[in-house]
Every structure is written in C-alpha cells, then in structure tokens.
Amino acid sequence: MTDKTFTIQGRTGPWELVMGLEIHAQVASRAKLFSGAAVGFGAGPNEQVSLVDAGFPGMLPVLNKFCVEQAVRTGLGLNAQINRRSQFDRKNYFYPDLPTGYQISQLFYPIVGEGVVEVEAEDGSFFNVGIERLHLEQDAGKLIHDLSPTESYVDLNRAGTALMEIVSRPDIRSPDEAVAYVKKIRTILIYLGTCDGDMEKGNLRADVNVSVCRPGQYEKFKDTGDFSHLGTRCEIKNVNSFRFINQAINYEARRQIEILEDGGTVDQETRLYDPTAGETRSMRSKEEAMDYRYFPDPDLLPLELEQAWIDEIRASLPELPDEKRRRFMSQYGLSQYDAGVLISEQAKADWFEAAAKGRDAKLVSNWVTNELSARLAADGSDFADCKLPPAYVAELVELIETNVISSKIAKEVFDHVWNGEGSPAQVVEKHGLKQVTDTGAIEKAVDDIIAANPDKAAAVAEKPQAVGWFVGQVMKATGGKANPAVVNEILKAKLGL
Template structure:
C-alpha cells in the first residue's frame, strides 16, 4: 500500500482514514477531584489514598473547586463553550482498581462544550479540529501484575485523581495530523498550566478512534453530518507517546482495510496497541453508554458556575500559542516556521524573547532552535535548565553582528560557554578568538598564498568558483579568524575577478 496525507491505497482502490481522539489530561492539582488526598508521582503504594478514594461506606465526595477552575481555564484555551450548568454521573463497572464499583464522570452535561483548535500540519498548512466536549472525571487505580507469578496488586494512589477528557470531532485524517493535534493540545495545556503534559508518567494519554471509508465518503459526512458515511470505528486505548500514536493508527487502518477488502466486516471494539509487536490487539467489544448504566450521582448536586467567575478566569489567561506565534512574526519579523518552532515550548519562546532584545531576531532564533536546542536535547535538558543563559546567546549574536567574531568562530565560542568558561566576551578574550579585520594582515596572507600557487591563480580566470579554494587557504592561514567578507573582497581584487 502507498499513501499520502489523506488516502491509503489498497488492492481495490483508495481509502480514507477518519479519526477522533479522546485525550485524557491529568489536572495539575495538589489534591484529587473529590478528596483532599495528595497527588504526586513516585509515592509508595497506597500512600496517597483517602477513605473516599478507597470507597469506604458512608464517605461522601467533595468537589475540588480548583479542578473546576482548571477545567474552565482549559475550555477557554480551546475556544470552547463553558457550560454554566453541568452534572456528574456514575459510570458503573466492576474492576479491582475501582473500589466503589463506579467512576464519577460527566456524560450528559459536561462542563465544557464545543470548541475548535487550529493545528499546523507538517507542510506548514493549518487545519481545524472541532472539540466536541471536555468533561471532568476521576481516574481509577493501577493494577500491578509483575511482582508475583500468581498474584496481582492494587495501588490506589491514582484513584480519584482529576482528569480532563478532551473529545474531538472526527476531523483528523492521517497519523501525521493526529500527532500534530495531540502536540497542539499538549502545548496549550502546558501554557495554561492545567496539565504538565508528561506522557511518560501517564499524565497525558490518548484514546484513538480509527475508521476507514471509501474515497469521497468523508466529504459526504461533512456535507450531511450523517455518520453512516463513515466506517465502523475501533478505539485504541491509552496510547502514551507520539510515536506510538502514529504507529498504532498506521497498523489499525491497514488492518481494517484488509478485512474489508477480503469481504469481511470490521467489528466495533476496544483495542490495545502493543509497541513491541507493532500491532493492535482486541481487548473487548466496544461498550455503549447503556452498558455502563449511567445515572446522575446522588451525592453531588449539579454544578452551577457564575459568569463573573468565568470572566475573571478568562481575564487572567496567559498568552496562548497561536497568539504568541502571530506576535513573534509581527514583532520580530520571524517566518511562520521559526515562530511555530519557538512556541512549541513555552520556555523556548520565553528564552528567545529574553535573548532577542535589541539583537538580530532571525540570528537569535537560529541559535536557539538549532545549536542550543540540539545541545539541550543531547543532554536531556529543558530550556529552563539551560546552562547557557539567554543573555549569553544575546552577547554571542552581538559579537557576530559587530564582526568581533565570525559565525564559524561563534560555534567554538559557544562550546567554551557551554562548558562553563564564562560569557562569550570572556571566552573570546581568554582564547584570542577575535576576528582579524586588519586588511593589511589579510592582504599579506592572500599575497603569500597566490605567490605559492601561481597555476591555481591563473586558473581562477577561467573557473571563478575556484576562488573558494583560496578562501579556505586564507582562513586556514589565519586560524579561521579572518573576516570572510574581507577575504573574498581582497581575493577578487588580487585575482582580477
């Protein structure tokens, strides 16, 4: 099979992939959704469990107001409708990590309604993904199976932890778009401070609903809103990395196409992605709402929010990624590509702005997104952990702009700065790395090299590009410190170009 952004070509013709995602984001809160128990990663088994979380009889849930505020803040960041009246429901099922026998969630009346998110594709184009809803719910505990060959253990530390489930419309059309969408949601949440986005710890994970249909059917769905034009969907649960999201979608789409092209029928079910085998496996048939016997939680009154409180939260929102991207392009003259790379991490964008004041913004952006980013990644460091402060990058760019050092020497200077040898100016002085701008000294080196290579000098008249060899020799003779522009000008004059 071959594919482009929207189509996969099977044996019998092209197919379209259609996806909707359910992103589960752990609310950045010090306490759980309905109890005062602490929330934190790395605690010992069952050390962060209240009587409410453990499902003891007679224990009543008390809603955490801060978690509600975080959900409202997220809804506003997703350009979504905030529902002033919402309701908590009980989702009933039995599993060892759910001591109450039900999960408190919001099915019928979520706290956040419809919204839209603008996402940048790999080719730089933008596409919109509709948000169907965001609701609050409590997490379950965790089963541990690898401590004994015959027993499983239950850790309830996560039980009751507040989650925001962000449900998209089926507007995602390729694995690349799915990854770009999750990255965008993650970035928004981190900017808002409502979730730390740590996928390794399970604080952000996605359920991916995948279906395939014949070419043209998706357009009919968009025109009519009739889901019957789309194929039967399968849900891939709890995918917790961008790479796994892409791999799971690719495998699942091909699996469904093969079934349909062989004359079979795709069964609606919940599946699990096995990254070791690179395949999805069936977990259970897909449940409907009726299977969970949802009903309003009798221990929790409907949640009513005042508009004044929503307005107050909105007034205190930080600058969000899309607004920051547009401002960086307008204020610093950056390209869309550079701005998108910078705003992908809030700390990276902040670092750039601290370094770019009064400097060549494009040059600063290049150093931040290339040399510094690569060095931080290689050392598993974030921008807020950088051993090179923004002021040092600003000074390095200033030294390049004022011709104190060349771009090539700047990389050597950066190495010394990274290793803690001081500021760029101190390093240049200490190691004698100032650029040679004395035209007399450069001219002397040029004369010596031309005199030693008369044949090559004569050949330059017929092959002007051969001047590059002379540039390299002059730079070598001056220890790489000669001003490249001056070298080129003097060589052209001496060689009659």
Template sequence: MLDLSFEPPKPKVISGAKYEWELVIGMEIHAQVASQAKLFSGASTKFGAEPNSNVSFVDAAMPGMLPVINEYCIEQAVRTGLGLKAQINLVSAFDRKNYFYPDLPQGYQISQLYHPLVGEGEVIVDMEPGIARKVRIERIHVEQDAGKSIHDMDPAMSFVDLNRTGVALMEIVSRPDIRGPEEAAAYVAKLRQILRYLGTCDGNMQNGNLRADVNVSVCRPGAYEKYQETQDFGHLGTRCEIKNMNSMRFIQQAIDHEARRQIGILEAGGEVVQETRLYDPDKGETRSMRSKEEAHDYRYFPCPDLLPLEIEQAWVDEIAASLPELPDAKKARFVTEFGLSEYDAGVLTADTQNAAYFEAVAGQAGDGKMAANWVINELFGRLKKDDREIGDSPVSPEQLAGIVKLIKSGDISGKIAKDVFEIVYSEGGDPAQIVEDKGLKQVTDTGAIEAAVDEVIAANPAQVEKAKANPKLAGWFVGQVMKATGGKANPKAVNDLVAQKLGL
C-alpha cells in the same frame, strides 16, 4: 497573524485487495489536571509515591465519605476550554458511570455525560508551513481517574494501587475530523502543546498524564462527505476504540494496523464488530479487549452526592483575562516581530521554555534572526546530542546573547563564535572576556589583512592564473588567508581584497 490556509482534511487512502478505503478517526484525550490535590479529596497527586500512600477515605470509598469538588480543578478545566476557544457551560452536572473493576473502589466513576463543563471548541493543527486543519472539539468533561492494577509482580497474584484513584481528568472529545495517522499524531501534539502553555496539564505521556483513546473506522471514498451533509454516523462505518495510547509513534502504528485489519474483514465479506481494543507495540497489532459498551450499559444517572455545578460568567471572564499568550499567537508574533520563517517560529514556540529562552536572547542581542539561528542550530543541536533539556542548558540566554553581540559588532567571525560557544558550553564564562583572554578578536585592520593577502598571492603564482581564468577558485585564496590569520581576519574584508588583488 500568520497567513494560514485552512484545508479540508485529506483522507489517508488505503488500497485493499478489491477497493480503496478512507480513514475516519476521532479521539478522546484524557489529560490529568495539573493540581496537587485530587478532584474530590485533598489527597496528593504526586507521581511515584509508594503504592496506596496517596489515598484518602473518599478515594477508598469508605462508608459515609462524600466527595467535595476541588474548585481549582474546575478552574483548570475552564482555562483549558477557553484556550481551545470552547463554550463554557455555566451549569454542568456530575453523573455516575457504573462498572465493576478491582481498581475502582466505589463501583462507579464520577464523570459528566449529560451536562459537561465545556462545550464545542477547536484545535488548529499545523500540517506544514502555511497549511493548517481545524479539528472540532465536541466537549470536555471533568471526571475522576481509576486506580491501577498490577499483574507482573507475582505470576499468581494481582495487586491494586489506588494512588491514581480520584485524580482529576479532563476528557477532551473530538469530532471524527481526523483522516490519517500522521494527522492524529499532529493533533495530539498540538493539544499537548496548548495544555502545557496553559499550565493545565504537564502532558507527560510516560507517566500516564496524557492518554489517548483512538476511535478508528474505514469507509469508501465519498462516505465522509455524506456524513458531513447529514451528520449520520452510519456513513462512516463501524468504529473500534483503541484504549490508553501514550506514544505518538504507537498512535500512528495502531491506527494503520487497525485500519488494515478492518479492511481485511470487510473485503472478505465480514462485518466489523464495535469493540474496545488494545495495541501491542511488540507485535505491532491491536487485539480485542471487550465489546464496546454503550451509555445504557454503564447505567449512567446523576450523582446524588453532588449538586449541579453552577459557575458565574464573571469568574469565567476573570480566568480568560489571565490566559497566557498561546502557541499560535506567539508563533505569529515571532514571525512579524523578529522576521523569522514560519518553520523557525514553529520550532521556537514548540515549548514554553524554548520560546522564553529565545526571547531572552533576542531581546538582549537585538537581532531576532541571528538569535534564532544560534538557538536552533547551535544550542538545540548540542543539547539534543547530550540528551539535555533547555532548562538544563549550560549556556544561559545572557551568554548566548553575548556571543551574538560579538558577531554583530565584528569582534569575532561566525567560525570563531562557534569556538567561543564550545568554551562557554563546556567551561562557562563571559564570552567577551573569553575572546579577550584568548586573543580571539577578529582582525579588522585592512592593512594587516592586505599584507596577508599579498603574501598568499605572491607565494602562489600558478594558482593566481587559474583563479583569473576561473573566478570561482578565488575562494581558495580566501581560505589560505583565513588559515594564515588563525581564522581571525574579517571574512568580508578578505573576500573584497582577494577579488581586488586578482582583478576579478
């Protein structure tokens, strides 16, 4: 395992006009369950369908239509809880959260307030190599999504699309353990990574499949420590919730603005009002949406259409046994098995496809460090330049492993390898055959290399004297020999012979 040092959260300190303030942040992540059918109906969850085409009678709240739990959605939520080292509650229940909105046909949302499916867990957030933080998970409850109101098609009208209505969501609620904008973004990124590894949510924030509600409050230094001792939220100040954030960058910007807004109010002698706010990225500010409702405002009560949900421990154990290797475990293994740095291992395990690609290259090439260097620096760099994903890479793991093996065998130098990589990337082909056909094989014959060294030295007597006075200038001869041999001479042999001939 990695030697991680777990530090208490370091608060982001903001200096106001009068005092210093600290940030306290809790987050509610709404993750769409990766399922082809909705939570209580068989309607499709496919994104991008024609408006109101993925709507069943249950979703549309037609009279007499009763919800039926989609077992697969529950399984995905249990997998998520296990992946976050959380308590799985064998008995849970659904409640009705009552409110009126045009895109909520039933007039209520079926959720889990009192008895959630998943209890307390944790997320380990990597802040820097060797340093990590623990963010506690309070609960994960399963609920149905609402539809979507559209206001920009006709200035005089609003439209409602019910395609999302009834889509299964996992609401992952954290404790107020996050202490700054950067840490908040890192937490969302790590949670998203875990969900993708588990296959329980695709994490696509652009499509709204992962959204964050961010609770922000400010307090004076020392208040958070008092909260930790007493668990009295009153020490943390009045919080405001910023709804539906779907960008890491906007999350950071919204938190920073909201914190400064609250500080301005408090230092002017006012009181922060608990409310729900929206972030306007164009103006870089939050604005009031509505006063923050409490549980009683929604008139929660047990859903009469659904019996308590009871699951068996044996089923939970079966799901646990099927979990994949998760990011932290994979990162630790890459460090120990392939001798990688924590940073390189972190880059390679950031995404499941990246990790799988690297392992395929390393396994075939027989050199983890060299494989990591080529995957990260050459392949990822080129893919980023061309705005391509690893799944769309024109260079297969077999081809990249072939290039690495040619370097290891001494058939080509690192410089020639880059030329071969460019050919494979642009035109395809087998690296070994490309080297053979284009005559790129490295010259390892010391006799031929020695002749080239002698020729360069004989042609540059003045430079020889300079190099003898300053050995650092020997590199000039190495460069000339490499140039004369078309870059095909073995660099180590050239360096050794130049040093020998110059008496260095």
C-alpha cells in the same frame, strides 16, 4: 484538499482514514477531584488514598474548586463554550481498581462544550479540529500483575485523580494529523498550566478511534454530522507517546482494510496497542453509554458557574501558542516555520525572547533552535532546565554583529561557553579568538597564497567560482580569524574579479 488527502492503497483500491481522539489529561492540582488526598508521582503503593478514594461507606465526595477552574481555563484555551451549568454522573462498572463500583464522570452535561483548535501540519499548512466536549472525571486505580505469577495487586494512589477528557470530532484524516493534533493540545495545556503533559508518567494519554472508508465518503457526510455511513470504528486505548500513536493508527487501519477486502466486517471494539509487537490487540467489545447505566450522581449537586468568575479566569489567561506565533512573526520578523519551532515549547519561547532583546532576532532564533537545542537534547534536558543564561547567546550574537568574531569562530566560542568557561566575551579574550580585520595582515596572507599558486590564480579569470579555494586557504592561514568579507574583497581586487 484532494491532493493532500491521505490514502492507504489496498488490493481493491484506495482507502481513507477517519479519526476522532479522546485525550485524557491529568489536571495539574495538588489534590484529587473529590478528596483532599495528595496527587504525586512516585509515592509508595496506596500512600495517597483517602477514605473517599477507597470507597468506604458513608464517605461523601467534595468537589475540588481548583480542578473546576482548571477545566474552565482549558476550555477557554480551546476556544470552546463554557457551560455555566453542568452535572456529574455515575458510570457504573465493576473492576478491582474501582472500589466504589462506579466512576464519577460527566456524560449528559459536560463543563465545556464545542470548540475548535487550529493545528499546523508538517508541511506548514493548517487544519481545524473540532472539539466536541471537555468533561471532568476521576481516574481509577492501577492493577499490578508482575509481582507474582498467581496474584494481582491494587494500588489506589491514582484513584480519584482529576482528569479532563477532551473529545474531538472525527476531523483527523491521517496518522501525522493525529500526532500534530495531540502535540498542539499538549502545548496549549502546558501554556495554560492545567496539565504538565508528561506522557511518560501517563499524565496525558490518548484513546484513538479509527475507521476507514472509501474516498469521498467522509466529505459527503461531514457537513451533516452523520458519520454512521462510514466504517465501523475501533478504539485504541491509552496510547502514551507520539510515535506509538502514529504506529497504532497505521497498523489498525491496515488491519481493518484487510478484513473489509476479504469480505469480512469490522467489529466495534476496544483494542490495546502493543509497541513490542507493533500491533493492536482486542481488549473487549466496545461498550455504549447504556452499558454503563449512567445516572446523575446523587451525592453531587449540579455545578453552576457565575459568568463573572468565568470572565475573571479568561482575563488571567496567558498568551497562547497561536497568539505568540503571530506576535513573533510581526514583532521579530520571523518566518512562520521559525516562530512555530520556538513556540512549540513555552520555555523555549521564553528563553528566545530573553535572548532576543535588542539583537538580530533571526540570528538568535538560529542559535536557540539549532545549536542550543541540540546540546540540550544530547544532555537529555530541555529549555526548562537550561543552565545557560539567555544573556550569553545575546552576547554571542552581538559579537557576531559587531564583527568581533565570525560565525565560524562563534561555534568554537559556544563550545567553551557551554563547558562553563565564562561568557562569550571572556572566552574570546581568553583564547584570542577575535576576528582579524587588519587589512594589512589579511592582504599579506592573500599575497603569499597567490604567489605560491600562480596557476590557480590565472585560472580564476576563466572560472570565477574558483576564488572560493583562495578564501579557504586564507582562512586556514589566519586560523579562521580573518574577516571573510574583507578576505573576499581583497581577493577580488588582487585577482581582477
């Protein structure tokens, strides 16, 4: 572990990072957590607000069973303990976007307890992040400040929207690990269908708790679970992109290190990340649970789940990313890296499997992760929107496998296919792109080039690698259609190699 430990060099020596993340994921549900009001992006201000959401007196919350099911499904996907008995609490604070004066959340008895997630780092190694809890809570509304220089407006469309807050243990030790962890959680949620993971719309965002310590301090206390000996943590709220997560952590860590090395103390506080300035800014002092005067919500009974219902949800889980990666490696003979790239998006993994039936899986994987992915990215699309049938890539690979076309010609064929000219076989026929395998025609081209370049031909005996020049000339003379293997075989025979 020592050689992989991420450190930041300060004036007085190296420092290490210790981080825990709170991921807020909007539950994929058509209705809110405690009302029947619709949930959707893009509605006009206050068009999706019920009397419950608006905090009208006498309006009682009614728990959305589907949101509970989604939370249980997520907990199972995170290999976490499902608590058969949980409870909703009131988190009391006053803000214009919270009409009731409290948020319904779960502090003392969350619906999901401890779990663990295995995360793949950039170098292909794996690390575990402990899940401390997952609880359900309702979102607040939204304040809009830019419509008037003197007034702010309140939009309650989001008020009451169901959120899952996934709280990790402080097991994350670098900015890259933090990004990899959020990516893994996002992928799991999308596979499960419990959150769409759209960070741009705010449907998934992270609060990052950052602290710094001297090397060895984390390892010394991690097994005890007592992290009070480490540095004071600051929470960076609502970071909604992978790039911003990385940038915010780097800035905040260096800010804390500078304070400590100058003899100061880090204040425990909540901060915001300003991507334009590339810095975190103080928002407010960090509150503790006692500041919110939590108490059990008197309008909601404790939530009690039947084990049979939990087992039914467990049985309905899809194949999750870790399982799929292992299967791709065993079933298709793919490397850990190739399998990891494919399973990073569920739609990409499904697209690959549809194309790989009966074909060279490694070759299909290369086309999916390279050429096709690049085309989709250039068009601002992803695999969920891909119009190209998987059967077309399967057919393209078959044409390569059967030597109808070469790998080089295949790229030209793909260009035509992508532009809507038909299937690979139709394109090959239409443009006359079949590979030349007629040894007589290839041999004539070889003879002509050798005769025109006797000096180069003589030099090949002393420098065998120079045969590559002849291969290139033959391919050029045949319009790239000659079978490269046949060309090499004939050239070696003609040049005495």
